[in-house]
Amino acid sequence: MKLNLRSVDLNLLTIFDAIMNHGQMSKAAAQLHMTQPATSHALKRLRQTFDDELFIRTRNGMKPTARAIEIAGPIQEVLLKIRDTLDSNKHFEPTESDRAFRIAFGRYGELNLLPRILEKVNQVQTDISIYSHLDDQETGLESLKEGKIDFCFDFVSPQDKRLDYCEFKPEEIVVIARRDHPRLGTKSSISTKQFFDEKHIVMSFGSDRRELLQQFMEEQGGIRKILTEVNQYIAVPTVVMQSDGIAIVPRPMAEFFLYKDRLKIFKLPLGLPSLPIYLIWHRAMSQDKGHSWLKGLIMECV
Incomplete structure (x- = not known):
């Protein structure tokens, strides 16, 4: 029959550890800031x-029994793990971690940002892993609130007080067309008229953001x-390269090495x-040392 931990005062383990380390009741009591009678009662x-007797009084102090010697190592190991877990000032050491972090990269961050983060992680001898979270059924913000992920990226700052944020970087929006586009292939720029005359490949966003963008276009x-x-941001340049449609995308996507030789990039008019x-x-997560370490590493990728 297993021991019911609820019936055990786990504070007693620190007293056992102190007596085992010092071999004297007086020194164990002093370390624990307890009186000797209180320490004796705990024993x-x-x-x-x-x-089990655990400790036998002798002329030279408290001699541990065989049972005490048997349990001393495991108890000390457990106490060290608890102290490390509760120590909020403990430095995070990536070389000793096998932690898995989850990030919602948004529409295209897997293309250029994830490889840069992995490159920095791989500069350290660590077993840390980074998982890209698909924000398909719910937004990255919702996943953050539910504790499913560690970070997400968005171009709208969150209004929820449970979330914190910092600006990663601004991104220029540009127009892309295939290099041999029948009307734009020889152009060095695109006018507002040409922009609205051409047909567009668009990315499906939420209805609220679509309305904001549409309102801006009308203005x-x-x-x-x-x-x-x-439905996938990565499909935008792929479809542009194989059609007469144009699109607006962030400049890092337009200049991605797999696309840039087959695309013309125009300043948005x-x-x-x-x-x-x-x-x-x-x-x-703001006080989590490992979380802060990864945040600093991400910000180095700007």
Whole structure:
């Protein structure tokens, strides 16, 4: 029959450890800031818990029994692990960690940001792993609130007080078309009229963000003609390279090495400022040393 831990005062283990280390009741009591009578009473309860004398008084101090010697190592190991777990000031050492972090990279962060983060992680001899979280059924913000992930990226700062964030970097939005586009292939720039005359490949966003973008387009004097709508950001340049459609994407995506030789990149002929990209996390993780280590590493990738 297994011992019911609820019936055991686990504080007694620190007293056992102190007596085992010092071999004297007086020194164990001093270390624990206890009186000797209180320490003696605790030893009595320890003996009842383990059904063993544990320590025998001798002229040279407290001599441990065979049972005490047997349990001393495991108890000390458990106490060290508990202290490490509760020590909020303990430095995080990546070389000793096998922690798994989860990040929602958003629409295209897997393309250029994930490899850079992995490169930095791999510079350390560590068993840490990074998992890319698919924010398909719910947004990255929702996954953060539920504790499913460690970080997410978004171009809208969160309003929920449970979340904290910092600006990762702004990204310029550009227009892309295939290099041999029949109307834009020889152009060095694109006008507002040409932008709205061409058909567009667009990414499916949430309805609220789509409305904001559409409203901005109308304020610029036009409505985009939609050639097709795709569900994966990586599909946008792929479809552009194989059609006469154009698209707007962040510049890092347009300049990604797999695409850039087959795309023409134009400055967006609209008054759209660079989009701020935010790194977001749950406030509850702000004191976590490992979490802070990874956050610092991510920010080095700017």
